Structures are given as C-alpha cells and as structure tokens.
Amino acid sequence: MTTHLPPNRPRIRTIRRAAIGLSVAGLATATALWACADSSCYPGWQLGASDYDCAGRAMISPGNDTRINLLMLMQSLGTAKAPAIAPRVDPEDPQFGKTYMTWPGLRAALWPESVPPAPNYDAPAPACEAAVPGTDDFLAALASARGISAAERATLTTLRETAGCHDGAWPDAQVTGEDARDFVSYLKAADAFHKGDYTAAKQGFAALTRASSPWIAETAAYMPIRIGLRAAVANAVNEWGDFAGAEKVDKPAVTQARTAIDAYLKAYPKGRYAASAQGLKRRVAWLGGDITGLARTYEAMLAATPATSPSAADLVEEIDRKLFEREDLGTVLTPQAGTPLLLAVADIKRMRPTGESAIGLTAADLAAQKQAFAGQPEIYSLLQASRVLAAGENARPVLALLPDAARQGSFTPLAFSRQMVRGQALATLRDPNEAGFWRELLGGAAPQYQRPLAELGLALRWQRDGRVEQVFAPGSPVTDQSIREILLQTLASPATLRASAADAARPGHERDVARFTLLHKDLTTGAYADFTRDLALVPATANVDGGMWDFARQDSIPAGIFARGRWSDGFACPALAQTAATLARTPADARARLCLGDFWRLNGFDDFALYAPGDGAMVLGKGTSQFPGRALSRDMIYAAIIADKAAAPDLRAYALYRAIRCYAPSGNNGCAGPARTYQDYEAQQAPQATRKAWFTELKQKYPNSQWAKSLKFYW
DSSP states (O other), rough: OGGGSSSSSSSOOOOOOOOOTTTTTTTTOOOOGGOTTTOOOOOSSOOOOOOOOSSOOSOTTTTSSSHHHHHHHHHHHHSSOOOOOOOOTTTOGGGGGGTOOOOHHHHHOOOGGGSSOOOOTTTTTOOOOOSSSTHHHHHHHHHOOOOOOOHHHHHHHHHHHHTTTTSOOGGGGGGSHHHHHHHHHHHHHHHHTTOOOEEEEEEEHTTTOOOOOOHHHHHHHHHHHHHHHHHTTSSBOOSSOOOOOOOGGHHHHHHHHHHHHHHHHOTTTTTTTTHHHHHHHHHHHHTTHHHHHHHHHHHHHHSSSOOHHHHHHHHHHHIIIIIIOOOHHHHHHHHHSSHHHHHHHHHHHHSSSSSOOOSSSSHHHHHGGGGGGGTOOOHHHHHHHHHHHTTTOOOOHHHHOOOOOOOOOOHHHHHHHHHHHHHHHHHHOOOOHHHHHHHHHHHTTTTTTTTHHHHHHHHHHHHTTTOGGGSSSSSOOOOHHHHHHHHHTTTOOOOHHHHHHHTTTTTTHHHHHHHHHHHHHHHHTTTTHHHHHHGSSSSSTSSSSSSSSSSSGOOOOTHHHHSSSSOOOOOOOOOOOHHHHHHHTTTTOOHHHHHHHHHHHHHTTTTOOOOOOOOOOTTTTTTTOSSOOOOOHHHHHHHHHHHHHSSSSHHHHHHHHOOOHTTTTSSOOOOOOSSSHHHHHHHHHOOHHHHHHHHHHHHHTTTTSSSHHHHOOOO
16 A cells, blocks of 8 residues: 555665676675565664655654554544553564554554454364354354254254355255244355355345344344445456455445445444444445545544544554545545544655655645644644655744643653654754753653654764764663664774673673674774774673674674684684784784684674664764774785785685685675675676686696685686
8 A cells, every 4th residue: 555665765775695697696784774684664763754664653754654643643632541552672573673663563562452363374274264254143043043943953053154155955845944944044145145146145135134033134134235335346356356446336236235224224223233334334435436425434433433442543544545545635635624634644645755855745735724724733733844844944943833842741642743843853953952852852752662762863963963972871861772772883982882891781682782893893994902802891601693684683692703603614713812813913914814704704794784874864873983994804805815926825825715715606796795785786896807817826826725626616
C-alpha cells in the first residue's frame, strides 16, 4: 500500500558484496546502517524524515506510516490515557531500538494479546476450510433444538463438517423431522454460498427466515448481506486475490446487500449480528463508491472508539486500506467533508516529496482548510509548522506557531509532536537554547519512543557542537543504548571509548561495543602502541564467537576476538598482541603487516564495517572521526609489500599469493573492505591484467615457494 512503500528517493546505502556475475559484486557492508540483510528498511537516526522511511517516530510526521499518525491522533483526543508501554527493544526489529517503531511493533507493544499468533504450518489442515467458521454456533443451536433425534443430530453434526465442500447427494432420507430438515436446508444454503452459487444460497436462506430454530431464522435473515457483498466482488478480484478496482464491482449486488442490511436491522435491531451488519454498511459504502460518506462514518468512529482498546488498531487498519491507499483521496477529504482528523493525516502524507524537492501540500492548500480545523486549533498549527519544515522554508515562524511547552509532566502524542517539531525548528535555526529545550522535554516524555526521540535531539545537538563526549559524561541524560552505541562506533574519541569500556554502570553490551570499536580502530588506523595497552580492557570472559554480520544488533559482541582470535593458518605468525607490539616499534615491518592481514582474514573482518551513518548534516554519527588516517585494509598491505622490491622473497611471495587470492573465486576484490558506492567499489578493483602480472611474477620469481606451488589460477 502507498503508506508502506519504500521512499520515493531512496538513500544511498552500503550494499553487501555478492557475486552477481561481474556487475555490482564487491559492494559490501556488515552492519552499516544496521539494515536487514535483505531489506532496504532501516531507521535514518535523525529527528524527522521528509519521506516514508518505515521507521516510525513518536511524533505525527510525514515519515510515519499513516496508521501510526492516525492512532496517535486518536490517543491525543480521547479522554482515557493511552496504555503504558514498558521500554523495550522490539525483538522482531532490534535495529529500531526503543526510538523507532513499525506499525506491527507499535500494535504489539500496546496490545500484545491482540496480535494473532503465527500460523502453525505443521498442523493438519481441516478437511473443509469453509466449514470451520461458525461451527460452534451451529452445534449450540442444534443442541438446543427440540424434536431432533440422536441419530439426526449425529448426521447433522457430520454434515456440518462438509459445508462448503460437500460432494455427492445429501442424506435427506436420514433426516425426516421438520426441525432437522431446517438444519439440512441451512447446510445446503451455506454450502452453496461457499461454492459461489449465490442464487441457490439466496433462495435457500430466504426459505428459512421463519424456521423454528431462532438461530437459523436470524442467520437466514443476515446471510443475504453476506451473499450480496460476496457476489459484488466475485468478478473484482485478480489472480492474486487482490481487489481489482471499483469498476469491476457488481453494483446491483451492492444494492441488494444494502437492502438486506436495512431489513435485518429492522427485524433484529439488537440481534447477534447487529454489530456486524452495522460494520458492513462501511463495506457497502466502499464498494458502492460513496467514499465521502464512508469517510464521515470513519471520522465519527475515530471519536467514538476508545483509543485504549485493540479495536482502535483494527479501525486504523481498516481506514488505511479503504482510504489512504486511494490516489484520489484529496478529492474525497475536502475541507467541506467534515473529517478533520482524516484530513490532517492526509495532509501530513501530502507533505512527502512529490519530485526532486517539492512537496504535495502548499501553504495556500493549508490556508484553504483553516475552517475545517476550527475545532482543532492545535492540530492545525502543527500542520502549518510541519509544512514549513517539510518545504524547507525559514523555520522561524514555527516557534510562534508552536509555543514552548516542554516543561510538562506528560505529553499526549499530539502535544509531544508539537514540541518535537519545535525542537526541529530550533535545530535548523541553530538556536543557542536548543540543548536546554531538549533537556526540559525529557522530563515528561514517556520512556518508550518519546524519551529516546528527545534524547536523540539532544545527542544530535551535542554532535553538531563537537561535544559528543557530553553524551557519555557521568549523569548524562542520554541513556538510550542504541543512540550511545552508534556514537561509540562513529564519533567517540579514544578517551571516550576507554572510559565507556570501563564504565561498570553501563550495560555489558554497550561496554563491549566500546571495547570492540576501540581495538578495531586502533589496528585499522595504525595506533598499534595504543592497541597493546587497550587490550587490557578485554576481560578474560569476553565473547569470541558472536560473529560480526549483525554486530551491534546481536546479543553478544565478540570483543574477545582481539585477545583470543585466530592469527595463523600456515604463514608463521605470533599472537596478535605481539604483532601489534612489533608494528608499534616498526610500522613498516612486512611480516608483522602480513600477520595483521591474516588476523583480519581468519576472523571475518573482510566484509565487516562499524556503523555507517546515512547522508545528511543532522544524522546521528555523521561527522569527523577522531581516529586520524585512512582505515587500513588487507589489499593495501599486500600492495605495499608487492611494491617494495627490497622485501624478503618469502614475504613478497606471500603478499603476491594473498593479493591474487583476494579475487577468488568471483573475480572481485574481497580484501578491500566495504564500499558505499559503486564508484568506490570500482576504485578498489585491480584490473585482470594486473592480477595476471602478479601471478606471473609469483610463478617466475618465486617458483619454489609453497605459495607459488599451491596457486593454480588467477581470477
């Protein structure tokens, strides 16, 4: 649906290396952006998103799923407080931390019991799927019916299991009592309904409206509604089971359903299906093309449905499917439609970019809607302020539209959204009071979603001011682990990493991220003497086997790999600590550099990268590294030794061997580390002619080396 598609303008993202012919193989990352390995859905770690980015925020905004925006409006306008959410990381989406949310994650956090269990694909399927719904009601009615023999009950119970899949003749001779025959007639009509024989079903149920069983009589009066709706869409479903469009709807069948609803509710105003019949009026309106009327019904339901109940989520999902997927929504939700809540969500969606920079909602559009929001001035001023930021206009008017109200004990989603947009404006204006504003907002922010987002605002301000160390200072209000771990991997100084690794007050995971990052950057930036000292920060129990593909998202960080990882598999190397000590004394030592390369290779670092922030000035982790110098990769080690004609023959032979092996078996450089762009990837590749020259030199100059003897190909 349009609310859940990837952004119109996808971010540049690091692409994991994969051998796909000779095209883009070689672009790689391990944990950059903490993206799912097979998904482009990831949080941008910035306060706002101009376009939909799948990571919802605790503020009504263009980047949110429309369902999240709509539910937050419901929660803001109701009298009951929204359910409290215990701070936790969504186990299905750990990359979102406690700051971001998906719609399923939000729903599960608010109402865990309302989320249907995962299907059990190993359970045996029922003999007739169509017969399953309504079985309990049928059996209860059968049990309460009088004048039906035990043999007839047994026959009817067996027949119920085939309704919708019945094959062959019906055993009419075994069911002779009048009441029992009504149950058989009901099953025949139900069977016809499920098989799509709507004429027979309609006739069958029509004959049962005066049945002696109250349940059969009422159900027979209700079923024409279902028959009409099923017939209406019989030819409006494509081969994939999706709705193929209103133009394919059988309009006379819709009219029949509408008439049947009125008839049923007149006969049974408080009947067992009355709520269902009332709800199906919305489906009739949708299929009949009365979208304006449907929108007004939804608007009334938004005000009447408790935002604290799972039914609020059900309603939001229905509205999203029926309204917010429509391309013509702007012509339906007009200022005159009397649907301010729906109009507000539609306006927020229209603030997403429609082209290179323009958004779909102009100031004039919003001014024309002022009267529609006469009863909701806080929503209207939020829309005005949000549009200013989305359009990239001067943010100064936002401060007047959204007065400072940060010092509150708690916030409704609407009130919090207003303050968050104000905070974004302060950030855009580089207001000197911005950091103080975020500190005040933290006081009343809810621990899940709201507080981490406000903490992100404060962390971003300190980042822009070059004061990242404030995030990690004792008593820092920035406590969210995801925010802190991103900064540890990107902008934290060596001193900050050492202090964080030793901070017993912080979670072990965060301390391990600090240890791992420090030691990794020590080695890749040539701070070998620091490495030998920093290795003491790794406890003897540190994890070695945690792996690095999910790195900071996984439960265990393999910080112990620097102390107890592999460092040799044929080329004679000492322990890594000794190699680093040698490099600290003699950085150009060829054997020690080759041993460092083997450590990277043997422990899975070729495809590894610490967190890589997205693009933009206000993105967490974006800035100048406090570890100077270009990061060293394995292919750089080999190239330097190959270029050194004075290098010892056995070392040069090994460098040639390993440089060639970097391209096995795909023909793409697997030793260069991650590439963010295709251009970066191309720059990492040595031409095949160069690889051939390496191979020839190895074979001709060092023919007796074990490396020349073992190498059969170049790639």
